[in-house]
Amino acid sequence: GQQLNQSPQSMFIQEGEDVSMNCTSSSIFNTWLWYKQDPGEGPVLLIALYKAGELTSNGRLTAQFGITRKDSFLNISASIPSDVGIYFCAGQSNFGNEKLTFGTGTRLTIIP
Amino acid sequence: DAGITQSPRHKVTETGTPVTLRCHQTENHRYMYWYRQDPGHGLRLIHYSYGVKDTDKGEVSDGYSVSRSKTEDFLLTLESATSSQTSVYFCAISESRVEQYFGPGTRLTVT
Numbered sequence: 471g472q473q474l475n476q477s478p479q480s481m482f483i484q485e486g487e488d489v490s491m492n493c494t495s496s497s498i499f500n501t502w503l504w505y506k507q508d509p510g511e512g513p514v515l516l517i518a519l520y521k522a523g524e525l526t527s528n529g530r531l532t533a534q535f536g537i538t539r540k541d542s543f544l545n546i547s548a549s550i551p552s553d554v555g556i557y558f559c560a561g562q563s564n565f566g567n568e569k570l571t572f573g574t575g576t577r578l579t580i581i582p
Numbered sequence: 583d584a585g586i587t588q589s590p591r592h593k594v595t596e597t598g599t600p601v602t603l604r605c606h607q608t609e610n611h612r613y614m615y616w617y618r619q620d621p622g623h624g625l626r627l628i629h630y631s632y633g634v635k636d637t638d639k640g641e642v643s644d645g646y647s648v649s650r651s652k653t654e655d656f657l658l659t660l661e662s663a664t665s666s667q668t669s670v671y672f673c674a675i676s677e678s679r680v681e682q683y684f685g686p687g688t689r690l691t692v693t
Contacts, residue, residue, distance in 0.1 A: 473624055503680075503681065512672050512686050513625070513672070513684045515682070515683060518681050520680075569627055569641075570627070573624065
């Protein structure tokens with residue numbers, strides 16, 4: 471099945487730094503979702519985007535729906551230790567189609 | 583957090599034995615999903631349900647069956663477990679068919 475490509479695959483940053491990651495697809499999506507997964511737990515929905523060009527924030531997190539509909543971006547400002555985890559993007563190509571296509575994940579590590 | 587529980591949380595079973603995983607929700611969401619998560623493959627949809635007794639296949643449905651006799655419960659059955667079904671299984675629920683909320687997962691090991 472199709473997978474979305476996320477980059478970078480992993481990031482090592484210091485506390486307080488800003489983080490940027492992206493998700494790209496070869497096909498168009500009508501909805502983009504961003505999830506975070508902590509070890510041993512299920513993914514938690516962070517942000518949902520429904521419109522090309524849309525910019526949505528959730529606290530220190532900001533996500534954007536790319537104009538081409540083939541990409542999305544997630545930024546985290548002033549990182550803190552609890553931001554550690556794996557971030558997944560997910561896209562839905564047709565509204566009402568139950569199938570989400572998931573990205574390969576970006577692993578975020580904060581260096582002490 | 584969405585009210586989703588999965589049971590058991592961990593299970594070790596032998597090849598060839600039947601296994602049933604349970605997902606229970608208290609949110610009264612219409613849609614329920616079963617995914618498996620494997621290194622290098624990410625999250626892949628096994629089966630989903632769009633109402634009581636209404637289910638359909640996902641991209642990796644071979645070797646799995648599901649049942650939903652009540653809104654709150656969605657069962658995943660491995661009729662005869664194989665080592666390739668060793669994985670972490672997640673249930674998800676949705677009311678909008680877009681935003682899906684995941685349970686805590688079940689780690690299944692088939693020896």
